[in-house]
Amino acid sequence: MKTALTLSGSIRKGSYNRVLQHHVGRALREAGVSVTDLELGEFPMPIFNEDLEKDAVPDAAADLAELWGSHDIVFIASPEYNGGLSPLLVNTITWLSRQKPSPFRHAVFGVGGVSSGKYGTIWGLSHLRESLTKVGTLVVPTLLGIGPAEAAFDEHGDPTEPAIRRKVEQMVTELTQFSRG
Numbered sequence: 001m002k003t004a005l006t007l008s009g010s011i012r013k014g015s016y017n018r019v020l021q022h023h024v025g026r027a028l029r030e031a032g033v034s035v036t037d038l039e040l041g042e043f044p045m046p047i048f049n050e051d052l053e054k055d056a057v058p059d060a061a062a063d064l065a066e067l068w069g070s071h072d073i074v075f076i077a078s079p080e081y082n083g084g085l086s087p088l089l090v091n092t093i094t095w096l097s098r099q100k101p102s103p104f105r106h107a108v109f110g111v112g113g114v115s116s117g118k119y120g121t122i123w124g125l126s127h128l129r130e131s132l133t134k135v136g137t138l139v140v141p142t143l144l145g146i147g148p149a150e151a152a153f154d155e156h157g158d159p160t161e162p163a164i165r166r167k168v169e170q171m172v173t174e175l176t177q178f179s180r181g
């Protein structure tokens, strides 16, 4: 059975990206994938600084690297901050990019995001795709950008727009077809 991790680059209470994370997690389960929904808040890491690497690599970096490296699919729901990524996500990817063996070489990655603006994280997702590609991942083609956030989900946490639901289906198809497990 294929395995997947989902995570959100926002850990705030009421995060829309966490809603998207869990929606995609449910969709992957319906497709027969064994899914673990991660909370990045449970993997605390200091702001990356090369000096810290000498003797204080956080346990969370090693633990998360092990998880990313051992699952077939990783889905990241990413908020857009100032046209880029959240500090949490940048810091996480930075720490993980320094772990060995690389946690980026096995899983196929999917990226999506929810923002308050109507452009739905398209700038942020470009940064995320580029950064993940740079460290060696295969990122599937569908970009699941969603906005404005307030009207995007119903009370069950499912997308209100049929076009978004179809995009989630497309994302799940790509993630399951391109992954190796």
Ligand SMILES: Cc1cc2nc3c(=O)[nH]c(=O)nc-3n(C[C@H](O)[C@H](O)[C@H](O)COP(=O)(O)O)c2cc1C
Binding pocket: 010, 011, 012, 014, 015, 016, 017, 018, 079, 080, 081, 082, 083, 084, 114, 115, 116, 117, 118, 119, 120, 121, 147, 149
């Ligand atoms: C520092 C900061 C920068 C932001 N920059 C953008 C932006 O560039 N584009 C956008 O659409 N929304 C932007 N927003 C609004 C976020 O899209 C909104 O807060 C969203 O709900 C964050 O995701 P979350 O609900 O998962 O926490 C920004 C919010 C913050 C706090």
